[in-house]
Amino acid sequence: MSAEPPSATLSSNQLLEMYYFARLARDVEERLVILFRQSKVIGGLYRSLGQEGESVGTAYALARHDAVLPLIRNMGALMTVGVRPLEIFRQYMAKGTSNSRGRDLNIHIVHLPDRGADEPVIVGPISMLGDSIPVAAGIAMGARMRASAPPMVAMAWIGDGATSTGAFHEGLNFAAVQRLPLVVVAEDNKYAYSTPIAKQMAVASIDERAAAYGIPHVMVDGNDMLAVYDAAKTMVDAARDGQGAQLLGVDTMRMQGHAQHDDARYVPKDVLESWTVKDPIARFRKTLLDRGAATAADLDGVDRMTREYAAAEADLAVDEPMPDPAAVTRGVYAGDDYAIPKVELVRSPFSGDR
Amino acid sequence: MAVITYLEAIRQALFDEMGRDERVFVIGEDVGAYGGAFKVTEGLIDRFGEARVIDTPISEQAIVGSAIGASYMGMRPVCEIQFIDFIACCFDMLTNFAATSRYRNGAGASIVVRGPSGGGVGGGPFHSLNPEACFLNTPGLKMVAPSTAYDAKGLLKAAIRDDDPVLYFEHKFLYRRIKDEVPDDDYVVPLGKADVKRAGTDVSIVTFGAMVHTALDAAARLAQDGVEAEVLDLRTLAPLDRETILASVAKTSRALLLYEARRTGGIGGELAAIIAEEAFEYLDAPILRIASADTPVPYAPPLEAAFLPSVEKVVAGAKSLVGY
Numbered sequence: 001m002s003a004e005p006p007s008a009t010l011s012s013n014q015l016l017e018m019y020y021f022a023r024l025a026r027d028v029e030e031r032l033v034i035l036f037r038q039s040k041v042i043g044g045l046y047r048s049l050g051q052e053g054e055s056v057g058t059a060y061a062l063a064r065h066d067a068v069l070p071l072i073r074n075m076g077a078l079m080t081v082g083v084r085p086l087e088i089f090r091q092y093m094a095k096g097t098s099n100s101r102g103r104d105l106n107i108h109i110v111h112l113p114d115r116g117a118d119e120p121v122i123v124g125p126i127s128m129l130g131d132s133i134p135v136a137a138g139i140a141m142g143a144r145m146r147a148s149a150p151p152m153v154a155m156a157w158i159g160d161g162a163t164s165t166g167a168f169h170e171g172l173n174f175a176a177v178q179r180l181p182l183v184v185v186a187e188d189n190k191y192a193y194s195t196p197i198a199k200q201m202a203v204a205s206i207d208e209r210a211a212a213y214g215i216p217h218v219m220v221d222g223n224d225m226l227a228v229y230d231a232a233k234t235m236v237d238a239a240r241d242g243q244g245a246q247l248l249g250v251d252t253m254r255m256q257g258h259a260q261h262d263d264a265r266y267v268p269k270d271v272l273e274s275w276t277v278k279d280p281i282a283r284f285r286k287t288l289l290d291r292g293a294a295t296a297a298d299l300d301g302v303d304r305m306t307r308e309y310a311a312a313e314a315d316l317a318v319d320e321p322m323p324d325p326a327a328v329t330r331g332v333y334a335g336d337d338y339a340i341p342k343v344e345l346v347r348s349p350f351s352g353d354r
Numbered sequence: 355m356a357v358i359t360y361l362e363a364i365r366q367a368l369f370d371e372m373g374r375d376e377r378v379f380v381i382g383e384d385v386g387a388y389g390g391a392f393k394v395t396e397g398l399i400d401r402f403g404e405a406r407v408i409d410t411p412i413s414e415q416a417i418v419g420s421a422i423g424a425s426y427m428g429m430r431p432v433c434e435i436q437f438i439d440f441i442a443c444c445f446d447m448l449t450n451f452a453a454t455s456r457y458r459n460g461a462g463a464s465i466v467v468r469g470p471s472g473g474g475v476g477g478g479p480f481h482s483l484n485p486e487a488c489f490l491n492t493p494g495l496k497m498v499a500p501s502t503a504y505d506a507k508g509l510l511k512a513a514i515r516d517d518d519p520v521l522y523f524e525h526k527f528l529y530r531r532i533k534d535e536v537p538d539d540d541y542v543v544p545l546g547k548a549d550v551k552r553a554g555t556d557v558s559i560v561t562f563g564a565m566v567h568t569a570l571d572a573a574a575r576l577a578q579d580g581v582e583a584e585v586l587d588l589r590t591l592a593p594l595d596r597e598t599i600l601a602s603v604a605k606t607s608r609a610l611l612l613y614e615a616r617r618t619g620g621i622g623g624e625l626a627a628i629i630a631e632e633a634f635e636y637l638d639a640p641i642l643r644i645a646s647a648d649t650p651v652p653y654a655p656p657l658e659a660a661f662l663p664s665v666e667k668v669v670a671g672a673k674s675l676v677g678y
Contacts, residue, residue, distance in 0.1 A: 103458050110459035112426055123426060124459070128450050134416045135451065138423020138431075145379065145405065146427060154423075167447070170413035174420060177411060332457050332493045334517035339460035 006061075006233040007226040012293040017350035018060055018080075018225060019288060020302050022281050025052040025076040027310035028085045032092055035314060036260055042094040043105055048073035050223070050255035051189060053280025055157070056080050057228030058185045058248065061236045062155055064354070065113075067121035067139045069132040069156035072107055073189070073254070077157065081120040082345040083109070085310055089317035101331075101339045102323035112341040119345060121152075130165030132156050133184065137175040137245075140182045153239045155232075157185045160200050161192020163209055172245065176213035179244035183235045186247055187222065189254040194266045207249030215245045222252030223280040226287060253278075305349070358536050361529040363503035364394050364468075367510035368432065370540065372402050375430060378514055379406040381417055382434030391436050392470055392529060414443035421465040422452050430514055435469035438523060439483040452519040453494030466513045468522035471499070472564055472614055473646075473662060475527055478653035484563070484615035484646075486591045489521060490624060496545060497591040499523040501566035503534045505589055508543030516545060523591075525564040532567070548595035550602070554584035557672045558602040560625055561612040562588040565663060569612055572668035581676050583610075591621060599625065600633050607638040608675040612663060617645035639678035644671050 010018075029047050036045045048055060055076025059068060062081070070077045078088065090098035092106055099109040108126065113119035121139060125132050136156035143152035162168060163186055175182045188206040190197055203209060210217030216238065220231040228250060235246035253275035257264035288294045331338030358366070372378045379402075380395055386409040389396030399407040410417050414435060421431035435441050441448070444467075452463040473482035489495050496518055500506040506524065513520035551566055552573050559569040566587045573583040586602050588595065603609050609629050611622035622643040629641055647661045 100458050104454075108458060110426075110455075110461040112461055115428065121426070123423075123461075126450055126454070128446050131415075131419060131447060131451055134413075134419020134447070135423040135426075137416065138420030138425075139427055140423070141420055142424030142427025142429045145424065145429060146377075167415045167419065170411070170416035171419055173411055174413055174416040178408075331460065333496075334456065334462050337456075337460060339456070339458065341459050341461040 005230040007230050011353045013350050013353045015288055015293045016298065016302065017348050017354070018056055018229070019284055019299065020306060020348050020350055021056045021060070021079045022052040022076055022225065022284065023302055023306040024079045024085065024310065025055065026281065027306045028079070028088055029075055031089070031310045031314040033260070035089070035093065035318070040318060041092045044259035044261065045092065046072040046106065046259050047256045048075050050253050050275060050279065051187065052076040053225040053284060054187065054222035054228045054250045054252050057225040058155065058157070058232040060229055061232035062153065063150070064118050064120060065150070066152055067123070067136070067143070067154040069123050069125070069136045069154065070107060071125050071129070071132070071157050071159060073159070074157045075107070078107060081122065082347060083122065084344040084346045085313040086317055087343045089314050090320060093317060094322065095317060095320045096323035097320045099339070099343050101327070103339060109343050110341045111343045122343065128167070129159065129162035130167035133158065133168045133171030134174065136182055137171050137180050140175065140180040141178060144181065151181060151240050153181045153183060153236050155183045155185065155236070157187060159192060160186070160188045160197050160206055161195060163206065164200055172247070173213050175245040176215045179242070181239040182245045183232065183239050184245070184247045185232070186249050187252060188249060189252050191254055191267065193258040205249060207247055210247035213245070215247055217247040217249060219249040219251060222250030223278045223283060225280055225284045355535050355537050357533050358503055359530050360503045360506050360532040361392065361394060363507035363536050364510055364524055365396065366536070367507045368395065368398060369401070371511055371514045372398065372406065377428060378430045378432065379408065380432050380434065381408040381410060381421060383410055383412055383436045385409060385434050390434060392526065395434065414440050415447050418444040418447040418465070418467060419451065422447070422455070422463045425464045426461060430464055432466045432468060432514060435467060437481045438469035438471040438485055439480050441467065441469065441485055445488065448495065448519065449489070449492045453492045456518065457494060462517045463519045464517050465519050466522055467519070468510070468524060470526035470529070471523040472525040472527055473651055473658060474564065476653065476655055476658065477651070479650045482651040484523070484613070486523065487615055487620045490592060490621055494519065495592060496520045497523065498545060498589060499525070499563040499591055500589060501528070501563055501587050503532060503536050505543050507536055508541055509545070509589065512542040512545050515542065520545070523563065527564045543589065546590045546593050546595055548598040549587045549589055550584065551587045552583065552585040554582035554606065556582045556606055557608040557610055557675050558584045558586055558606045559610045559612055559668065559672065560586045560588065560599055560602070562591060563614060565612045565614050568663060568665055568668060571665045572672065575665065575669050576672055581672060583672055594628070596628055599628065603629050603633045604636045607636050609637070609641045610668070610671055610675060611641065611643045612668060613645050614663060615646060616648050617643055618648050620645050639675040642671050642675055644668055
């Protein structure tokens, strides 16, 4: 007889909070689409449609002081660790008020809390995919060297394409050898830009990558939020307990193109249709109703709340000033600090049980 | 005060800094029990343990990437690249991640990346690099290249205490050939300051690293023929000490730029541009670059000797400027 899964102990409030974060991620991105069509987003817009569930389910398994290294499709993780949506809108519109002061794109944000603060370390990606993994290993190593108490776990998300990079291999191998508290979430979302996973790797399942490093790995249905949470929580606990690096493979689907400009006509229609019915938020909604954790009215209330919150945050950001061109050369070196490695963090209305 | 080698000075700086700041650690290939390919890190593991002297897989991206991550957590990593040629394997991590981090998000990467550079020892195409030109076009990085034991120790201590990523190019030809007096006490050689190694009035030889010694030998020979060369040791290659460079050229009116890397696209081009833009009216002769040939670094000693700058080439070059 198997032990109860970790999700069995989540309160109704916590389950509602997970639903809230997934909805908020989707609604923030819906607002970004509107801003993109109004040419207010600078550059590309990368949706996580269909992947919000795995992003939230994995991040929800972390403690508040843990480190996260998200990729562009991990809006759900950013919402879960408490990044205020305003910060995302500012970034996408290259505002002078943004975390990067208009120097860098989308979710390329960094939050380095003061030592001992009960806040997440957030290190956004750079566009050289895979580079986050060695950096995540270093964050886990640095925290361990500074004997942080309670011990910190670093979680890094990576797409199937990025697992083909040398940096991914070097970083995860090093983390495995050093038994660092790192959990890598490897997302099989079927396409890296236009390249299908069959042209990305010859292993049958993305989590088998981990076999090369001798670390625990498991594959989970990425559109089942509680299954994702259970698998992630087990790995986060093991990593925190000193059992070393872990790899969680998630089976999911990128429901739109690489970015808004990409109509993704290379994805067969029947494949998209087969995943549409597996939408993680709709499934989670049904799970909550079936468990009696929430009523339809509760969930409709959350839907309204996240939609209005995302809209209000977008409205706040839209009229904020662009960066001052005179500041273009500032902040390259220390002593002339300009961008600040802090983002505003908020708690959800359902945070009481965490 | 004791007379020690250039290599011992680097090692002393590591011992000192790890002793005074628990955030400093060393990470690289074979740096632990073996003490590094050139024994620079010898003994560190006995004093500081394997938690602070970390042997890694052959993974330069992991060495530098994990150093960046650790620096975000407040640590002060010193990465050893076993031969600096292998810095190409982590070029991405240095130029895209470390160098941009402060500008993008205010998150400075306080890391040092050091390693044996340069030729003259029969190292061949992959163990002889002088990599400064590969990084000169990347704002956010600093670069130093000491020529003496005194500077080797003082610059490394300054680099470790610096809040920005610093590339520290130690010249392997100098490791055991150069000895000078080095204080036992704590001192730093500030980044960004060049040093006039020999004062002169007739021609400025602007150089750094092992070429400082080539320049000094050339200057001694030139003096026998009545030509007084000024030898300027840049010490820091980014940011350049423009003031000292321009002051020297204003004084001598002739500039000879001596560097061991390949000639084309090298640091000498940037130095020439600075001088041409800001000291043009002082010049009495064309600016002259003396550097290595535009080829991969050859292996056989006669080939490498022909490839590298030499005292003879510098003497001839300086005379051509004075006689212009």
